[in-house]
Amino acid sequence: GAVVSQHPSWVICKSGTSVKIECRSLDFQATTMFWYRQFPKQSLMLMATSNEGSKATYEQGVEKDKFLINHASLTLSTLTVTSAHPEDSSFYICSARASGRLGNEQFFGPGTRLTVL
Amino acid sequence: KQEVTQIPAALSVPEGENLVLNCSFTDSAIYNLQWFRQDPGKGLTSLLLIQSSQREQTSGRLNASLDKSSGRSTLYIAASQPGDSATYLCAGEPKGDMRFGAGTRLTVKP
Numbered sequence: 001g002a003v004v005s006q007h008p009s010w011v012i013c014k015s016g017t018s019v020k021i022e023c024r025s026l027d028f029q030a031t032t033m034f035w036y037r038q039f040p041k042q043s044l045m046l047m048a049t050s051n052e053g054s055k056a057t058y059e060q061g062v063e064k065d066k067f068l069i070n071h072a073s074l075t076l077s078t079l080t081v082t083s084a085h086p087e088d089s090s091f092y093i094c095s096a097r098a099s100g101r102l103g104n105e106q107f108f109g110p111g112t113r114l115t116v117l
Numbered sequence: 118k119q120e121v122t123q124i125p126a127a128l129s130v131p132e133g134e135n136l137v138l139n140c141s142f143t144d145s146a147i148y149n150l151q152w153f154r155q156d157p158g159k160g161l162t163s164l165l166l167i168q169s170s171q172r173e174q175t176s177g178r179l180n181a182s183l184d185k186s187s188g189r190s191t192l193y194i195a196a197s198q199p200g201d202s203a204t205y206l207c208a209g210e211p212k213g214d215m216r217f218g219a220g221t222r223l224t225v226k227p
Contacts, residue, residue, distance in 0.1 A: 108153075
């Protein structure tokens with residue numbers, strides 16, 4: 001199967017700082033990547049969809065200036081949480097949609113747990 | 118907008134029981150329907166993917182079915198084991214992005 005990695009797996013930061021999370025497709029090219037957020041005991045909520053080389057599409061209620069997404073290559077997308085605050089503490093999961101031989105299935109990363117103090 | 122509902126929210130069964138988890142969605146224009154398992158504090162493990170032209174998928178003790186006309190999917194777990202204890206999420210993909218249900222928290226008691 002296809003593998004998606006995320007880095008870091010967890011991060012603790014002070015309020016007001018920015019945090020970058022990387023999502024990589026290790027053995028396939030991903031034309032589309034998705035970013036989800038999961039609060040404790042809740043399900044995954046889609047934050048944004050990004051296509052390589054173009055601007056991300058954000059879901060309603062997600063601040064695009066706060067959650068910066070860059071999808072500069074077919075194997076890497078980054079999510080930067082700018083000026084993080086405690087309410088941004090959450091589990092962030094990315095997924096990547098493969099093309100070609102892998103069909104259109106989405107493959108999920110292991111997640112990044114962000115704690116903002 | 119696709120809404121996905123999972124019933125029950127929590128389920129506790131003794132080891133060895135067969136069980137069914139339910140998932141319903143508002144938009145029958147489902148392209149893919151996928152079931153995941155999530156252990157506490159962990160990411161998602163894909164269990165079964167039912168693509169648009171399919172009606173069911175099987176893997177070991179797991180069987181998932183999809184009925185687009187009624188907007189329902191079920192995940193059947195046979196001979197449950199304590200190691201099956203986790204939260205099970207279904208996700209429907211109308212076209213493009215994936216929408217998740219709130220999950221069913223399963224506990225299998227030894």
